[in-house]
Amino acid sequence: MTALLRTDGVSKAFGGVQALDGCSIEVARGSIAGLIGPNGSGKTTLFNMITGYGRVDSGDVYLNDTKITNLAPDKVFALGIGRTFQLTRVFSRLTVMENMIVAAHHKERAGRPGGGRVRNPFARAGGPATRRRAMELLEFTGIARLAGDRAETLSYGQRKLLELSYVLIADPEIILLDEPAGGVNPTLIGTIADRIRELNRQGTTFLIVEHNMEFVMGLCDQVTVLDYGNAVVSGPPDVIRNDRRVLDAYLGTAEADDDSPAA
Amino acid sequence: MNPAAVARTAGVVALLAVAAAVPLASNVTLTHVGVFVLMYVGATLAWNIFSGYTGYISLGAAVFFGCGMYTVAIITKHLNLTGGVVFALFPVGAVVAGLVAVPFGLIALRVRRHTFVVVTIAIFFIFQLMASNFSFTGGSAGILPPFLNWDPNTFDEPFYYTALLVAVAAGVLAWLIWGSRFGLQLRAIRDDEDRARGLGVRAMRVKLAAFVISAVIIGFLGGLYFYFQQEALPEFAFNPFFDLTIALMAFIGGFGTLWGPVLGALLLEPYLGYAQLQISNSYLAEVVLGAVFLAVILFLPRGILPTVGEMITKWRAARARRAATPADGHPPEVAAAAGSGATGGGGVR
Amino acid sequence: MGSRLFQALVDGVLGGGVYGLMAVGLTLIFGVLDIINIAQGILVVLGSYLSFVLATHLHINVFLGLLITIPAMFILGIAIQWFFIRPLRGRERTSMSLLASYSVAIIIEGVLYQVFGSNFKQIPTSYFNSTVQVFGYYIPYIYLLGFALAVLFVVAIYLLLYRTQFGRSVRATMQDHTAARLVGIDVNRVAAVTFGIGVAVTAAGGMVYGSINAFNPNSGYDLISRLLAIIILGGMGSIAGALAASVIMITLESMVDVFWNPSWSVVVFYAVLVLVLVFRPQGLFGRREARAQ
Numbered sequence: 001m002t003a004l005l006r007t008d009g010v011s012k013a014f015g016g017v018q019a020l021d022g023c024s025i026e027v028a029r030g031s032i033a034g035l036i037g038p039n040g041s042g043k044t045t046l047f048n049m050i051t052g053y054g055r056v057d058s059g060d061v062y063l064n065d066t067k068i069t070n071l072a073p074d075k076v077f078a079l080g081i082g083r084t085f086q087l088t089r090v091f092s093r094l095t096v097m098e099n100m101i102v103a104a105h106h107k108e109r110a111g112r113p114g115g116g117r118v119r120n121p122f123a124r125a126g127g128p129a130t131r132r133r134a135m136e137l138l139e140f141t142g143i144a145r146l147a148g149d150r151a152e153t154l155s156y157g158q159r160k161l162l163e164l165s166y167v168l169i170a171d172p173e174i175i176l177l178d179e180p181a182g183g184v185n186p187t188l189i190g191t192i193a194d195r196i197r198e199l200n201r202q203g204t205t206f207l208i209v210e211h212n213m214e215f216v217m218g219l220c221d222q223v224t225v226l227d228y229g230n231a232v233v234s235g236p237p238d239v240i241r242n243d244r245r246v247l248d249a250y251l252g253t254a255e256a257d258d259d260s261p262a263a
Numbered sequence: 264m265n266p267a268a269v270a271r272t273a274g275v276v277a278l279l280a281v282a283a284a285v286p287l288a289s290n291v292t293l294t295h296v297g298v299f300v301l302m303y304v305g306a307t308l309a310w311n312i313f314s315g316y317t318g319y320i321s322l323g324a325a326v327f328f329g330c331g332m333y334t335v336a337i338i339t340k341h342l343n344l345t346g347g348v349v350f351a352l353f354p355v356g357a358v359v360a361g362l363v364a365v366p367f368g369l370i371a372l373r374v375r376r377h378t379f380v381v382v383t384i385a386i387f388f389i390f391q392l393m394a395s396n397f398s399f400t401g402g403s404a405g406i407l408p409p410f411l412n413w414d415p416n417t418f419d420e421p422f423y424y425t426a427l428l429v430a431v432a433a434g435v436l437a438w439l440i441w442g443s444r445f446g447l448q449l450r451a452i453r454d455d456e457d458r459a460r461g462l463g464v465r466a467m468r469v470k471l472a473a474f475v476i477s478a479v480i481i482g483f484l485g486g487l488y489f490y491f492q493q494e495a496l497p498e499f500a501f502n503p504f505f506d507l508t509i510a511l512m513a514f515i516g517g518f519g520t521l522w523g524p525v526l527g528a529l530l531l532e533p534y535l536g537y538a539q540l541q542i543s544n545s546y547l548a549e550v551v552l553g554a555v556f557l558a559v560i561l562f563l564p565r566g567i568l569p570t571v572g573e574m575i576t577k578w579r580a581a582r583a584r585r586a587a588t589p590a591d592g593h594p595p596e597v598a599a600a601a602g603s604g605a606t607g608g609g610g611v612r
Numbered sequence: 613m614g615s616r617l618f619q620a621l622v623d624g625v626l627g628g629g630v631y632g633l634m635a636v637g638l639t640l641i642f643g644v645l646d647i648i649n650i651a652q653g654i655l656v657v658l659g660s661y662l663s664f665v666l667a668t669h670l671h672i673n674v675f676l677g678l679l680i681t682i683p684a685m686f687i688l689g690i691a692i693q694w695f696f697i698r699p700l701r702g703r704e705r706t707s708m709s710l711l712a713s714y715s716v717a718i719i720i721e722g723v724l725y726q727v728f729g730s731n732f733k734q735i736p737t738s739y740f741n742s743t744v745q746v747f748g749y750y751i752p753y754i755y756l757l758g759f760a761l762a763v764l765f766v767v768a769i770y771l772l773l774y775r776t777q778f779g780r781s782v783r784a785t786m787q788d789h790t791a792a793r794l795v796g797i798d799v800n801r802v803a804a805v806t807f808g809i810g811v812a813v814t815a816a817g818g819m820v821y822g823s824i825n826a827f828n829p830n831s832g833y834d835l836i837s838r839l840l841a842i843i844i845l846g847g848m849g850s851i852a853g854a855l856a857a858s859v860i861m862i863t864l865e866s867m868v869d870v871f872w873n874p875s876w877s878v879v880v881f882y883a884v885l886v887l888v889l890v891f892r893p894q895g896l897f898g899r900r901e902a903r904a905q
Contacts, residue, residue: 053461073461083461091454093519094447102451103462105444122439125447170462320707322714370886374893377648377706378848381840382889384650388837389882396875503833507718510711518704550722556715560708561699 003062004029004205005081005174010049010059011229012042019045021229022059027174027222032196032206034216034237037226038250043209044086046226047176051083052076063174082172086179088159092152096143096162099151100134101126103166130169137165141195157188164195174205181212193219217241225249282427286420294419298491300532301426302484306505307512307524308433309480312440313473314510315519318453319376322506323367323383326390327478329500330363331356331485336406336495337399345409350425353486360482361475368474372467391501405496408489422491426484433480434525440473441521449473453519504552508535511556517566526567618749620870624863626755627824632858633762634817634835635842636769636851637810643786643849644806647697647709651717653836655811658720659685659818660827661728664735674737674819675757681815689811690804692716697807698800717832724829732826740823758820765813766855772809773851782806786849834878841885847898856896 003026012020020042027033035043048054050061052073060069063079071079091099104126126134138144141161146154154162160180167175180196181189189212196206196219210216216223217237224234227249233240240246282301286294306324314321334356339349371382394400411418440446448469451459460466489495512531517523535552563570638652659681666677696716700708739754773779784792785802793799821827821835842861846853861881868877888895 051461073457074463077461077463089455089458091451091458093454094450098447098450101444102447102459102464105448105463122443122445124442125444166462318704318707320710370889374889377642377646377710378844378893380707380710381648381844382885385837385841385844385882385885388833389879389886392875392879392882396879507714514711546722546725548722549718549725553715553717553719553722557696557712557719560712560715561696564700564702564704564708 003027004064005050005207006062006065007046007050008060008062010046010061011057012045012049012054013057019229020049020056020059023226023229023231024059025224025231025234027205027207029205030200030203031221032200032208032219034220034223035207035209035226036211036213036216036223037232041226041249042229043226044178045229047083047178047209050076051081051176077170077172080171080173081176082167082170082174083176084160084163084167084178084180086182088156088163090151090154090159090162090166093150095148095150096138096154097131097134097147098125099162100138100166100169101130104130104134104169134165134169137168140168140198141165142191157184160184160192161188164192168199172204174207175199177206177208177210179209179211181210181215189215279431283424286423289416291416291419294423296533298419298422298426299535300528301423301430302488303509303512303532304525304528305426305430305433306481306484307509307516307528308430308437309477309484310509311513311519311524312433312437312480313470313477315513315524316440316446316449316453317470317473318519319372319470320380320510321371321383321474321477322380322503322510323371323387324477324481324509325501325503325505326367326383326387327360327364327481328485328488328502328505329390329394329497330360331482331487332489332495332500333394333400333406333485334359334482335486335489336401336408339408339490340406343409345411347421349408349490350421353425353483356486356489357479357483360485361479364475364478365471367478368471369467372470372474387501387503387506391497394497394501400497401495403497405494405500407494411490411493419491422487425487429480429483429487436476436480437521437524440476445469445472450519504549507552507556511552511559514556514566515559515563517568517570520566520568523566523568530567615749616870617867618747620866621863622749622751622755624866625859626751626759627866628859628862629759629762630817630820631838631842631862632855633765633813635839635846635854635858636766637813637817638839639843639846639849639851639854640769641807641810642843643851644782645693645697645709645803646706647713648706648840649807649810650710650714650836650840651692651720652810652814652839653834654717654720654724654829654832655685655688655814656818656821656835657827657829657832658724659815660735660822660831661724661733661818662815663819663822664733667735667737674735674739674823675761678816678819681819682812685815686808686812689808692811693804693807698803717836721829721832728829730828730830732828733822734826735819735822737823752824754820754823758824761816761820765816766851769809769813769851778802778805838881841881843895845885845888845895847895850895850897853895853897 005027007023007025009022009024010020011018011022023042023046025035025046035046037043045054049056052071052075055070060067062068063081068076068079077083091102094102135144135147138147141164143154143158143161143165146158151159151162164177164180177196180192184192193215196208200206208216208220217240220237222234223237223240225232225240225243225246232249233243233245235243285297288294306328310321310324313319331353335349335352338344338352338355344352367386371379371386374382395403400406440449448459448464451464452466452470456466485500492499508531512527513524514527515531516525516527535548559566565573634652634656638649641647641649641652662681662684663674663677666672666680667674672680692713696712697709700712702708737754739757740752743750743752744756745751771779773782781792781797781802784795784797785799789799792802825831838861842857843854845861846855846857861884864884865877865881868880
């Protein structure tokens with residue numbers, strides 16, 4: 001069974017820094033995959049390469065065996081890969097609902113035959129179907145009551161939920177989450193994890209970058225560890241937890257050998 | 264229909280009625296200044312449709328004004344037109360301005376915001392220079408229209424009504440765009456263009472469309488201005504103060520809001536228009552314009568509408584808070600604070 | 613033909629050096645404060661007027677006069693930054709500061725008109741009239757001295773940026789305001805002083821410009837439009853770029869002036885700008901940054 005998302009030997013250097021060095025990972029359809037590794041191991045860079053926020057130096061990215069290397073971000077988004085950012089990116093001056101509508105618009109458009117070249121530009125933003133779906137999603141993530149508020153008034157955690165919501169409205173096949181639990185209070189982390197599980201049950205695949213080990217190990221089916229731009233090991237959480245190489249990656253190989261990893 | 268909407272509509276209708284009645288007062292000065300006010304309302308609305316919504320500040324609007332002006336001037340002069348038919352030329356000026364906006368926009372919109380402003384300034388100067396140097400624009404002497412044999416007492420009236428129509432049309436357009444998908448995309452671009460792009464917004468197309476719309480309206484007004492002022496001179500057709508004044512009006516009223524530009528123009532232009540007639544020393548007017556602009560930027564950076572809006576929101580929130588506080592004036596928490604010092608009125612005697 | 617070419621080249625290179633000095637100030641301000649100082653043009657003119665007053669009323673040698681005008685402009689620069697730029701906050705800082713500096717520019721212009729009127733002036737200086745002979749061509753002293761002055765200042769700025777502690781702070785701030793603050797750099801002070809330096813060079817530029825050209829308050833527009841075109845061409849924030857672009861553009865303009873038609877030389881200037889923007893928006897030395905806000 002081919003993976004839904006796959007990278008094959010992706011390399012990327014920034015000046016003298018080799019951020020990704022022949023990185024190959026796989027994300028199985030319907031799974032929740034985790035991507036961990038020490039700072040600077042290339043996790044966000046990999047996300048950027050997959051979603052088109054930068055060009056690869058070499059290697060390829062495949063979605064369902066279709067090569068999508070170096071496609072522009074909007075094309076990647078249109079193909080069904082949604083993505084959130086470490087530092088949340090929402091449209092601050094627009095309301096929560098308007099944020100949702102912006103993300104939905106091209107799906108509205110793509111749904112029409114002919115790709116929608118000659119559409120009425122003055123049409124009201126967001127048709128009734130879009131707004132309904134948006135409210136559904138906002139209720140799902142728990143911020144529906146903020147629908148009329150400007151995004152800049154939201155707390156950090158609420159913004160993360162908004163970003164998740166508007167990525168969802170495009171009905172992506174797979175969502176890349178960049179540190180969804182970062183800087184968020186523990187209760188909200190639990191909520192986010194629940195939402196992810198629920199969406200996964202409904203068929204969405206996830207690839208999650210996180211530093212919060214509890215979050216990752218508790219949520220993911222498969223965890224890949226990156227170190228120095230390379231996928232070092234990949235497997236279920238239990239296996240990873242006890243793998244020597246993971247510890248080396250995080251703590252460095254100079255650690256004394258009598259420190260055995262926690263069982 | 265809710266009371267707020269009714270009140271708003273009534274207000275707008277009243278405003279329009281008043282505006283339409285101005286020329287009937289038969290005060291030539293009033294009508295004359297009125298034309299300027301309406302022109303600036305239209306121009307500022309048009310400018311805001313592009314610059315306000317997308318956040319790309321353009322200081323090259325005068326290019327379109329001048330193009331409209333010169334288009335009408337050249338055609339009028341060559342065909343030696345007089346009479347009301349001239350008014351039919353204004354749309355031609357608008358179209359020419361729109362056509363100029365396309366290459367202008369394609370070049371200028373490829374760069375970052377700061378560079379964009381600078382590019383608009385540079386292109387503005389190119390046009391001013393061209394107007395001064397080309398012979399078909401009359402060089403630095405400019406162009407004068409064939410003599411119009413109209414009654415000086417009512418001369419301004421047709422211009423007034425035309426300008427009023429443009430201002431209303433611009434307002435309607437701005438309102439339509441604001442609530443439309445097009446407008447939402449523009450505003451999303453202002454907040455985070457890259458993210459908007461990543462979500463599928465065709466940024467260049469959208470920006471260019473707004474740019475051209477803005478140009479067409481301003482071009483029309485330029486054409487109107489030629490006949491109103493009875494001359495086309497490079498330094499007035501392509502006048503940097505035009506750009507600054509529009510920007511200032513938009514900022515005073517509320518940059519990027521829907522109605523802020525109207526407020527700004529209504530507040531500022533009567534003063535400026537009147538001052539222009541009174542103060543023969545235009546250099547002083549310059550200083551005042553600069554000082555006012557600085558004051559607005561420093562003290563009222565969001566403009567009047569947003570600031571007032573914020574004040575109202577704060578006042579409402581404070582009122583709600585007061586309503587939630589118990590009658591004796593103490594904040595709800597009691598037990599925790601009991602041991603730590605004074606608890607207001609019930610303190611140690 | 614050869615002599616005219618040589619003349620054009622000399623005018624271009626020497627003139628380019630002087631423009632380079634003013635452009636370096638402008639690009640430095642952009643690099644550190646992330647703002648475009650539209651007032652740079654009129655400040656040069658102010659510098660010209662100051663030198664003019666010193667030369668005609670106090671009969672001070674123009675170069676000695678710089679000892680007064682440079683510190684004066686430096687302080688003016690700091691004052692402008694402190695009162696009108698620094699208070700600006702929020703996401704639209706860059707655009708607002710542009711409008712703020714434009715406002716300051718027209719205020720200064722208006723004041724200059726009030727004080728000096730609209731008649732053209734030129735700084736009377738013997739350096740303009742006496743020439744030196746080089747390879748059989750006559751070059752006014754002021755061109756050479758102006759160029760030398762420009763070189764002197766650019767070297768001084770370079771040394772300041774790369775050999776002093778303060779310069780390190782400036783470069784750090786150019787890279788990242790927040791990071792600079794985190795390592796204890798007083799970003800406000802750096803910003804103020806940098807703006808001051810950027811304006812101080814206009815004193816020198818103004819003196820040379822005013823000695824070579826007749827000027828009035830309106831000259832500010834012409835100057836700022838050229839300076840802006842130059843720094844865009846060179847790459848905004850790049851000092852080497854500002855220099856290279858100045859020399860290239862002014863030489864080009866000089867050639868057009870001599871070989872084609874003086875009134876078109878300026879149009880060519882902007883046409884080149886437009887061409888550059890179409891094919892290489894980041895300029896010669898600019899970094900191809902992501903389209904940040």
